[in-house]
Amino acid sequence: MKKSLFLLSFIAIAITGCTNNTSSETTNAEITDASTAWQTEVQPTQMPASMGQPTYQAPTYSAPQPVATSYGSNTFNTEVVGSCQVVRDGANKPIYSQITKGCYSDSSYTVGQFDTLYLIGYLTGTSAEQIAALNNISTTTKLKVGSVLRVR
Numbered sequence: 001m002k003k004s005l006f007l008l009s010f011i012a013i014a015i016t017g018c019t020n021n022t023s024s025e026t027t028n029a030e031i032t033d034a035s036t037a038w039q040t041e042v043q044p045t046q047m048p049a050s051m052g053q054p055t056y057q058a059p060t061y062s063a064p065q066p067v068a069t070s071y072g073s074n075t076f077n078t079e080v081v082g083s084c085q086v087v088r089d090g091a092n093k094p095i096y097s098q099i100t101k102g103c104y105s106d107s108s109y110t111v112g113q114f115d116t117l118y119l120i121g122y123l124t125g126t127s128a129e130q131i132a133a134l135n136n137i138s139t140t141t142k143l144k145v146g147s148v149l150r151v152r
Contacts, residue, residue, distance in 0.1 A: 075089075075090050076088065076089060076090075076095070077089075077092065079112070081104065081109075081112065081123065082103070082104045082105065082106055082109075082123075083103055083104065083105065084099065084100065084103040084104050084123050085099070085100075085103075086099055086119070086123070087099060088114070092113075092114040093114075094119050094122075096122060099122065099123070101122055101123075101125055102123070102124065102125025103123060104120075104123040104124045104125075104151070106151070106152075107150065107151060107152040108148050108149065108150055108151060109123075109124070109148070109149045109151045110146065110147070110148050110149075111143045111144065111145055111146065111147045111148075111149060112145060113145050115143060115145075116128075116143065117131050117132055117139055117141075117143065120149065120151065124151045124152075126151070131149060131151060134149070134150045134151065134152075135149050135150055
């Protein structure tokens, strides 16, 4: 009951205050001249010294120094087999890009040191499987130096 009485009296005071017709007058109003126009120009002023433009300084680079590198010796071994020139690297592996495929034309081939069925097939223009079949061996058979293989 006390709450509703308090609430009711609060609402009554608020409504009474809103319906008051008396106006309050302001005595401290600033009067300005209506003939003053909006200023559209920017007034030039000196820039403070602390706000100077940053200057670009290009980075300095030292000239590149040549680096001495030691490459392994590019020694190539070349041997002539029939009418073929077989080029090998330092590890005695054939360099197929420098060997003419199918340049060997004889019907038999004498196995040399480091020769493989794949090299012999490349030289004869056939495959290692065909060379192995002609000689009744497998492609994984280790060849003996001096052996004579049929290639045609």
